[in-house]
Amino acid sequence: MTSILVQDLHKTYKGALEPSLKGLSFSFPKGAIVGLLGPNGAGKTTTISILCGLIKADTGEVQIFDLPQNATNREAIKGLIGIVPQQIALFPHLTAVENLEYFGNLYGLKGKSLRSRIDEYLQVFGLEKNGHKQVHHFSGGMKRRTNIIAAILHQPQLLVLDEPTAGVDVQSRSMILQFLRDYNQQGVSIVYTSHLLDEAQTICQEVAIIDEGRAVVQGDTTELIARHPECRNLEDVFLHYTGHALRD
Amino acid sequence: MLRLLATIRKEWLLLLRDRTGLTLLFAMPVVLITVMAMIEDAPFRDYQELRFDILTVDNDHGRLGKYIREGLEYSEQFQVIDSVKGLPVTEQQARDLVNEGEYKICIIIPPGATGAIVSNANKIVNDISKRMGMPGVLPVGSRKDSLNVTVYFDPASKKAFKSAIHQALDNFLTQVETDLLLERIKQQLKRKDVQETDSMVIQLKAVGLKEQLTGPSQEIDVISNSVQHNVPAWSIFAMFFIVIPIAGNMIREREDGSLLRMKLIPGSYLAILTGKMLFFVAVCVAQFYLMMQVGIYLLPLLxxxxxxxxxxxxxxxxxxxGIGLASTSYGILVGTVFKTPNQALNFGAISIVILSAIGGIWIPLEIMPSHMQFIGHLSPLSWGLDAINDIYLRNAGTGHIWGHVGKLVLFAVVLLCTAAVIEKRRLS
Known part of the structure; x- marks a missing residue:
């Protein structure tokens, strides 16, 4: 069973000169931590937006846990996925608890069960003493951790993280990565996008590298590195497939 | 329902923590209404309510001067001034004082004016007497040319003001002439038969004027004044300024990604939007009632x-x-169309000022040119103001306001649909 199946996905935004996706295909196994990697403009954000039903592909097929992403299944799929956007998608003038209560309520959670879940995650992420501080007083790492909690309150089966460790200190990064490993152990599939390829190499069991709207390679992280004797690590593999040209 | 209530709670918490926003929403309109009501108080007062000093140069020293003086002072609208620094004012001096704006009006009563009126009355009575077979014995002067009471106005006086003064003075002259004529007629008839005319009363006005209220109740006599216009008008203006916080709120949510998070959560975004709308409509209604309290309690103290x-x-x-729905929807549209808070702030503020200016908030639509009145009736602010005026000035009830409220609600629906289409296009 796959967590995500993407087949021949095409997408051109209105008014855009170039298509964002040009026949993108890949699949990720259920229960794995996988990396969706690519340089700027490769189509990662567009792919994630299609996966979670935010925008529609022009053509192609997407399945999440074998459910086709269409109008019928869109809401059900939203309930299966937790998205951690790159931005800190929180209300800065609400406390962490108020933010989490609000997003929990939107997921239909309420009362003691919501409160106990919030307390539990605040504890896991080391925020239990800061739950009643307004988010704009938080450090970058604390904001990132709260951002993750907001995406897992409803206990999704698939967690998609867009650069979850961008701009955080070593301690916060270590905590986040350890949490992802632990969370994955509970059976949750995790899709991870990042430009920090050493981090991706450490955490991802499998990666798909996409460039210019197509998947250029996909496979087990260790095997991919081993497949290219000239490559010492995932970054070398990445550059091998995507080249050294700047993507401004 | 949980989504809706959670959104209302979230907006409430955000507003409570935004002290500046709260001040702008509630304190600034109070200041605005107070200042505007005070500034526009004088222009709104009818000229009958104001007291003017009138310079009077009486070169006649007769009955006409006395009548004009008594008439002007009786009306309680004018105070007759006939001396400056203890000296009788001269014609030249009076003209100069008016020209310099020291006084608004100056009346010059020419010498022989009373004589001319008496002579004219005598002539009329003599003519009537002769036609009735009686001798015309009252003395008639030889003057052929007519005399004029001259009026000088401050050059800055408005046309309506001049017209009102002209009318008042004309009434006094007519009154003097009529009184003298009746007096002469009675005098003439007295000569014929003393017994009959001693008890004779001549009543000229068989039909008079009586002002009645048009509203369903006779209990409340409301006149349009600065407070009745400015409090509702600037309240509506302030309520429409909710466009700024709403648009800013929406753009911030889009920029910081919280809108994205809300859309990624299963369930209708409409429920979230409805919660947001309900909260801001409630803020508008709270603003409205706060402004009304200002009109009822604060302004009378001033x-x-x-x-x-x-x-x-x-x-x-x-x-x-209805006004809250219209203004909130406008805010949602502005927040959807514009990409940055600065764009939304500038457009929102300027567009509301324009809509208020053409919608009769600054000055009533009734005194605008007809083409501007037509344009003004297209402004949602004028629909709100018309509805409030119907209730406050004409004692209208719920049955009479649905036309205005319907337009406000329709305006809200059209704007929300437009915002939905724009948002959908943006996503694609």
Whole structure:
């Protein structure tokens, strides 16, 4: 069973000169931590937006846990996925608890069960003493951790993280990565996008590298590195497939 | 329902923590209404309510001067001034003082004016007497040319003011002439038969004027004054300024990604939007009632009239909700169309000022040119103001306001649909 199946996905935004996706295909196994990697403009954000039903592909097929992403299944799929956007998608003038209560309520959670879940995650992420501080007083790492909690309150089966460790200190990064490993152990599939390829190499069991709207390679992280004797690590593999040209 | 209530709670918490925003929403409109009501108090007062000093140069020293003086002072609108620094004012001096703006009006009564009126009355009575077979014995002067009471106005005086003064003076002259004529007629008839005419009363006015209220109740006599216009008008203006916080709120949510998070959560975004709308409509209604309290309690302390609310409090509440819906929808559209808070702030503020100016908020639509009145009636602010005026000034009830409220609600629906289409296009 796959967590995500993407087949021949095409997408051109209105008014855009170039298509964002040009026949993108890949699949990720259920229960794995996988990396969706690519340089700027490769189509990662567009792919994630299609996966979670935010925008529609022009053509192609997407399945999440074998459910086709269409109008019928869109809401059900939203309930299966937790998205951690790159931005800190929180209300800065609400406390962490108020933010989490609000997003929990939107997921239909309420009362003691919501409160106990919030307390539990605040504890896991080391925020239990800061739950009643307004988010704009938080450090970058604390904001990132709260951002993750907001995406897992409803206990999704698939967690998609867009650069979850961008701009955080070593301690916060270590905590986040350890949490992802632990969370994955509970059976949750995790899709991870990042430009920090050493981090991706450490955490991802499998990666798909996409460039210019197509998947250029996909496979087990260790095997991919081993497949290219000239490559010492995932970054070398990445550059091998995507080249050294700047993507401004 | 949980999504809706959670959104209302979230907006409430955000507003409570935004002290500056709270001040702008509630304190600034109070200041605005107070200042505007005070500034526009004088222009709104009818000229009958104001007291003017009138310079009077009486070269006649007769009955006409006395009548004009008594008439002007009786009206309580004018104070007759006939001396400056203890000396009788001269014609030249009076003209100069008016020209310099020291006085608004100057009346010069020419020498021989009373004589001319008496002579004219005598002539009429003599003519009537002769036709009735009686001798015309009253003395008639030889003067052929007519005399004029001259009026000088401050060059800055408005046309309506001049017209009102002209009319008042003309009434006094007519009154003097009529009184003298009747007096002469009675005098002539007295000569014929003393017994009959001693008890004779001549009543000239068989039909008079009586002012009645048009509203359903005779209990409330409300006149349009600065408070009755400015409090509802600037309240509506302030309520429409909710466009700024709403648009800013929406753009911030889009920029910081929280809108994205909300859309990624299963369930209708409409429920979240409805929660947001309900909260801001409630803020608008709260603003409205705060402004009404200003009109009722604060402005009278500053010497202004008390705001009269009409008789249907329910109708006023419905209109306040209608205005809140229209202004909130406008904010949502502005927040959807514009990409940055700066763009939304500038457009939102300027567009509301324009809509208020053409919608009769600054000055009533009735005194605008007809083509501007037509344009003004297209402004949602004018629909709100018309509805409030119907309730407050005409004592209209809920049955009479649905036309205005319907337009406000339709305006809200059209704007929300437009915002939905734009948002959908943006996503694609």
């Amino acid at each position: 010497g202004l009239p008390k705001l009269m609310l009409g008789q249907s409090l329910l109708a006023a509440f419905i209109v306040a909700v």
